[in-house]
Amino acid sequence: MTPLLHKKLLPIAAACLILSSCGQTDAQNEQATSNQNAIPTVETTTPRGSNESGQVSDPLDSSVTTDQNANSGNSSDPSGQTAGADQNAENAATEMAEPQLMYHINKAYNVVPNDESIEKKVVLLTFDDGPKEKEMIDGLIDTLDKHQAKAIFFVNGYRVKAHPELLQLIKERGQIIGNHSWDHIDLKKESAANMRKQIEDVQKIVKDTTGEAPRFFRPPFGSGNETTHQIADDNDLVYMTWSNGSLDWDSKNKNKPDAVIANVLEQLHAGSNILMHELPWTVEALDELLTQLEQKGYGFVDPRSIGPAPVEAEAGGTK
DSSP: OOHHHHHHHHHHHHHHHHHHHHHHHHHHHHHHHHHHHHSOEEEEEEESSOOTTOOOOSEEEEEEEHHHHHHTTOSSOHHHHHHHHHHHHHHHHHHHOOOOOOEEEOTTOOEEESSTTSOOOEEEEEEEEEOOOHHHHHHHHHHHHHTTOOEEEEEOHHHHHHOHHHHHHHHHTTOEEEEOOSSOOOGGGSOHHHHHHHHHHHHHHHHHHHSSOOSEEOOGGGOOOHHHHHHHHHTTOEEOOOSEEOOTTSGGGTTOHHHHHHHHHHTOOTTEEEEEESOHHHHHHHHHHHHHHHHTTOEEOOGGGBOSOOHHHHHTTOO
């Protein structure tokens, strides 16, 4: 090749190389775009603190791919969607199913197993005089969730009327609602008609708000009589006061969570029906209290497993 021809061909070769490189880059970009559209990463929010009743505490973000979603029945495959929906429905039904009635409340207001095969070393957790404040309710239920425990929140009608959303919060987070009369007055001093109104008006407002009437009744101050018991029976309510008082309501224990814990532990026994309240120092005390109860071998009875006394127990005088 002559030098002159070589010089003329050099620019042409360089141009061809540049064009070839540009074509390769476009193809790579097209392939990358195709890959990005093939399997996207999906951001989803899963509940943290979910338990068997479906309550949720704070949400926790997590990332899953469509492959993981496919395993859960959330793929684009219609059959996978059907399988996932069926599984979710089955799980929901299991979560919402109430446990078998295994316990009753005796005359001393202790929680008693219905037969000898059922665990006796349990306590019942209860909180009176609400619903008051969202922060306290969430604080109590966060701790209950942590220990996989259920409690009865005994509410007053006038508080529910003022803040129905707080009652709904208790319900949505999977805890149990009890009847504590409308005005928190001494029912024993009231006429039978007013006593009935105090109790039944709470049954109505709770059912209207949550779709479910309470199954448990506790008279304010633990003060009642035969009429109070009869009205509770008429409304299919399990009547109780308590058998272990935290004394968190006492001014001498204000802002003293350690005192609340000590009071409960001093009275601790199998079947303890523990009275507490929606109070800031009780919220602060609850985690340590439940931890110590667990360390002592106590379980937390699910209130939904408490029902009327069996006939044989009633005949034996343990109702």
